[in-house]
Amino acid sequence: MVPRYSRPEMTAIWSPENRYRIWWAIEVFAAEAMGKIGMIPAEDAATIRKAYDDDVLCEIDVAAIDQIEAVTKHDVIAFLTWAGEKLGPERRWLHQGMTSSDVLDTALAVQLKQAAELLIADLDELLAALKRRAFEHKNTPTIGRSHGIHAEPTSFGLKLAQAYAEFDRNRTRLIAARDEIATCAISGAVGTFANVRPEVEAHVAEELGLSIEPISTQVIPRDRHAMFFATLGVIASSIERLATEIRHLQRTEVLEAEEYFSPGQKGSSAMPHKRNPVLTENLTGLARVIRSAAIPAMENVALWHERDISHSSVERFIGPDATITLDFALCRLTSVVQKLLVYPERMQKNLDRMGGLIHSQRVLLALTQAGLSREDSYALVQRNAMKVWESDGQLSLLDLLKKDPEVTGKLSTEQLDGLFNLDYHLKEVDTIFDRVFGEA
């Protein structure tokens, strides 16, 4: 975790305080269940539950727990020792028949679920911003580019609508990943429930809003985590896509949009044109970091036999890093989208830059439909288009066509004007918006 790329909401999920709070909840709910099924005295279980409801652990003394751990060399025992002091003799029932992993793995599930929910909220913000800006620019014409080369007109709203659709898919994927990861395992040393009953697991799961893990082996199987981190990697890649689009649009020669800068803000000293897309460049780098978690998460799946602990160190890195960084990146991207400076005039200027060559295909089609062979149509368009090309956009294809008698013999001036109409390219924008947003 790099502090400058983190937000407090997500960082808090990975704090010791939050982890201990979750451990406490697991232990208490487990004791409660044990009380119900007679594994431990019902009244003691009730006392423990009451202590929880009374929030006896309202302040977690992390330093004190650390001190105990320095002696016991065992994190769960250290916590239980510290927490037990808040209880009476009923403390002895805590953790009965359970293993550390029951607590650790279930707690990780809760943290990942909390992280996923924050990320889903982030996506909702981003989607809202994308939608607002997409509708704002629904019919703002701009050149569509394939291979970085002008192709045909599209609208700036469509660019944003495509990003919306992509992040909407990511939202669906993240919900699936969250539901996968949100399982509870309290099943003992090798998952056989030898010393703890399935009812305990069921109760803890219900209280924590988790599913039960149908079969565990001391640990929750790591294919779930692999899927979770792979999903974050895909989302990061979508961030990279939109960030790359904005970086391209902000290039000096293109300048169709820019990351926001305040009126008083200096670019680079005396160079007012030096407004660098540093936020989206930063997002591009963060995307690389986030998706680099996918492979180690997959390598974590093949633990030996019922479990080894090689996954743990990996997760201490990628658990916080991938979620905190993705949270930050999504919020940064949302802010970029919300405040993006959009320059429709420049878009129009770029559309016009090629002297109308972007309409040459359509002229070709019209000539063919007017009865010329494809070859002849091609030759007609080509000889005019080349002049425009060689003039570097100073000549206008429409003008030249209007002066070419072989063309005007087939198409009237009005028809020619119509072929250069941008609306032709935007006529299905409503259809597409309706598909993407359910409204247009």
Added chain:
Amino acid sequence: MVPRYSRPEMTAIWSPENRYRIWWAIEVFAAEAMGKIGMIPAEDAATIRKAYDDDVLCEIDVAAIDQIEAVTKHDVIAFLTWAGEKLGPERRWLHQGMTSSDVLDTALAVQLKQAAELLIADLDELLAALKRRAFEHKNTPTIGRSHGIHAEPTSFGLKLAQAYAEFDRNRTRLIAARDEIATCAISGAVGTFANVRPEVEAHVAEELGLSIEPISTQVIPRDRHAMFFATLGVIASSIERLATEIRHLQRTEVLEAEEYFSPGQKGSSAMPHKRNPVLTENLTGLARVIRSAAIPAMENVALWHERDISHSSVERFIGPDATITLDFALCRLTSVVQKLLVYPERMQKNLDRMGGLIHSQRVLLALTQAGLSREDSYALVQRNAMKVWESDGQLSLLDLLKKDPEVTGKLSTEQLDGLFNLDYHLKEVDTIFDRVFGEA
């Protein structure tokens, strides 16, 4: 694609013949739709459709198409030129208003869907094998190991049930990935439907069993493909897990299970013990290959503007490689599971290997429940356990405990015998099986 790691069913999906057949279907269904909406003459559209139904392209002459492509330098045009010869003058309506990517990307979607369906069928076979063997060994006791060290007893059926549950999750993931990837885009040069109508896309999608792509930009967005290949990577990692388990079980010193070898089959020359787990080692390597596709697939997402073609070369590798190799790996794993030689006697021998130390925890618990303090219980068990440990399993913990008066003062011989009962550890197997298989 490495021939020795491929099966003909999956390889056929990636053959030129299959690709051309899909292109043909797309072009025909598109023409049919254009006929319906009046973009092209209805009777010509009907003629084209009839030609399709009559299977006029029953034999694809790949060499002939290649020859045309060598001249035109364009794969789709080459195909259309060749295919057009099977039609009359209505051939001129083929591909009207479409771009190559409409065909190429939709065709890739069909291939990936076909591949996914074959993989799902593979998973079904694997699941059936795992279930059969799991029930066969539902109550075969074996030692559960954490960190490679004996922990507590479990059953061999539970090991297989865990694999079943994991691959069942993978099945669900693969269905989601298939549904994501199975979209149809026929939307023109930058996805605006300028020269082709959404109805055409809708019809082709329906005929091919695809969803429409809500918004495309000449290409189908690559986050879909990234998710697809990431999912294959997770499945591969699960293969590695089960393969690693089998490799461990086959080690000389463990030998609880072995890959099948036929009676007549030689191991290594004169060494009958040299039966190497080469199939599962091979699967371990294949898993590395399959999941290496995840990162380039994610890197493919951030295409420039409406599209660049950098994704294409990547997909020419990972499309066939990841699906063909995963198909092969799943089938190989299924075969390994089906024919796995399982040695319950050796499992029992290994369970007994530590002279009963694996039951020491339970004795400790019983002494505590019999009223001893945890510290005293621990000391009692420990002093006996150490003798067993130092004897390298030659002494029996149960025997020693029965001779320790401080122990027998708390627990009767019958009670002690009961604590060494393996059934205690298998009492919830039915519960777990019921969770995993819906039956026990």
Added chain:
Amino acid sequence: MVPRYSRPEMTAIWSPENRYRIWWAIEVFAAEAMGKIGMIPAEDAATIRKAYDDDVLCEIDVAAIDQIEAVTKHDVIAFLTWAGEKLGPERRWLHQGMTSSDVLDTALAVQLKQAAELLIADLDELLAALKRRAFEHKNTPTIGRSHGIHAEPTSFGLKLAQAYAEFDRNRTRLIAARDEIATCAISGAVGTFANVRPEVEAHVAEELGLSIEPISTQVIPRDRHAMFFATLGVIASSIERLATEIRHLQRTEVLEAEEYFSPGQKGSSAMPHKRNPVLTENLTGLARVIRSAAIPAMENVALWHERDISHSSVERFIGPDATITLDFALCRLTSVVQKLLVYPERMQKNLDRMGGLIHSQRVLLALTQAGLSREDSYALVQRNAMKVWESDGQLSLLDLLKKDPEVTGKLSTEQLDGLFNLDYHLKEVDTIFDRVFGEA
């Protein structure tokens, strides 16, 4: 390996014929050494060597070997059976005391060495092309860009010189990687030379131009291969960098350079501007593929004990794929560089595009040196620069400055003209060229 991304020279290295030829050489040289040290009869060894020198295996019958392998299920034995037929009874001494891995791993080393040498030759071609074009455009002014935004002038030759320096480093790395991988291991079942003598290994190594592997364990340790493939990944990333530069330069709005197209070549139908940088886009994708081999190669390092065979399937993919694809990519990049269309006029136009704002920093510096405070200097430059900026480059900063009395009070017209001189930025080009090329 994807045929369209392969060249015959590299593909030949990975052909069965080449592999068998190397196996043959290993077996023959081993027999020769055994003859020398008395492990086998000297005259038989001599006969074997003579058969090799007479090229009795001039034509390798791959099909025949395959047929034998189908029966023996063992590739090395199949080959030896077939090759033995070319010999008399001395054939019995072939492979004495050796294991298959002695042959397989040493043969792979030879193949990777051959591949590395071809790649080094590729790099030499690329370096030559870069050098020629760099000197051609040593002093062609062009705008340097940071963050995609105009920064200060540089020369097009410097851009190419930087690529030269980078690929020169890659050449050094590749030589190191080749030398690492080029080792010979003939050490028997677990590397102890129990049944074969170190002298045999030494002789084979010498004949094949390899180093001896100081310590092997049936296999050559895979950290060598990991380093090799990681190095290919770095080279691929450098390819991506140069490819990305060219893609940027070819953008419609920039158009400072273009991939070559022949005069007669059509862009996209009637659109003469539609010259897409498809070669460099393709290289971008290939770079992703090549570097994806790095991780599985690293995962191959941790084989179990003296060896397992999980690396083998990985290497069947990445061995040919990474080398064939990199060879193709380097050659394609060389061709792109050799034939790159460079447009100095457009570079100048882009330099002028901002109305001279790219010189504002230098004016600021000059004003400061002329005695103004930095704050005042800044204010003076800024008020003129903003006008230029708002005019979208229609106004000229130099003109405005010449008309600003506060400026002209400090700097004469001649001085101002001098500040807008591009030569100022190119004055160290010779220095840099000398560093990079050893000449300027």
Added chain:
Amino acid sequence: MVPRYSRPEMTAIWSPENRYRIWWAIEVFAAEAMGKIGMIPAEDAATIRKAYDDDVLCEIDVAAIDQIEAVTKHDVIAFLTWAGEKLGPERRWLHQGMTSSDVLDTALAVQLKQAAELLIADLDELLAALKRRAFEHKNTPTIGRSHGIHAEPTSFGLKLAQAYAEFDRNRTRLIAARDEIATCAISGAVGTFANVRPEVEAHVAEELGLSIEPISTQVIPRDRHAMFFATLGVIASSIERLATEIRHLQRTEVLEAEEYFSPGQKGSSAMPHKRNPVLTENLTGLARVIRSAAIPAMENVALWHERDISHSSVERFIGPDATITLDFALCRLTSVVQKLLVYPERMQKNLDRMGGLIHSQRVLLALTQAGLSREDSYALVQRNAMKVWESDGQLSLLDLLKKDPEVTGKLSTEQLDGLFNLDYHLKEVDTIFDRVFGEA
């Protein structure tokens, strides 16, 4: 960076204090050089240098710098503002004609060089430990395993010697990577030296013990960093290999070696056999983390034009994470090797486990040399070996062979005894040690 996987020496390299100290050195040395060549007044330059030599920045007030940065939004300016206060008016010459990247990139080079040197020292410690233990167990016989299955005898010293050779290669690689990364760039906004002279760069480089970067473009090219992090990934993979070996050796059924535990240390409660190889499992996970930096480092290479800043966020993660974690991992591995508990008796027991089957190959060879055909030899060995195999090692192959008249007709009892001699397998240990260590 995860605190529990870090050591203070390496963490200090990445501290703000160290970074600021390096910035200070760069600025001072640059000013000194500027003084020498007359870019700034010589006496002012001398004053600055003297301040450096007097250590005026002996205490870096990070909080104060942070506060300034909160206002200026620029890290280098904030630092210079703070540091300038320690100087007189000569402070105005600091940073003349330089760009932030000149400082930032050169400082990163210094940090990576420092990190590399610490890692090299770590490797030296590890190599010393491996060598000591290798000589200690030079002739300790142990079974060599291929595929996890007993193959032929080797020595435990050879296992460690192979690790030594591997880490010695890693040392060489790391030195190369360090030398690559240790370059100095002070070349201005786009690397042309427009406002700063090459002599400045040369002087700073020399003072810092760096090479000059022959050609830079505001930034040092990232192929250097890619190679650096890829090299760390290879080293991590070697760590995984040795860690995996130890994990295997500690398995309950194998138990030939164990991570150290102190006499008083508890395993898991009452289970004395529960000594888990948690350190090497941890190292396995850390290896995954370290090598996951390789791909993002390679993705960083293709910056846009002269530079974009996408690499920066990546390096804020992987710079500290990969070096700190590798440093920790190497030290942990060294400690594991130094204190590894080795059990030669158990190695011998495992060697004997198969009743002598591991010698069957050698018997086969001897029979052949005694004149039997290979087929007959095989049949003779096989029929005895199978009995041993079926007895699960209770019968002895040597005993059976001595009782088989067809065998004794060819080989005397003495000869047979000799074939079962472990020394045969260790006869070249000295040769191999001499290759690896230069002594035996």
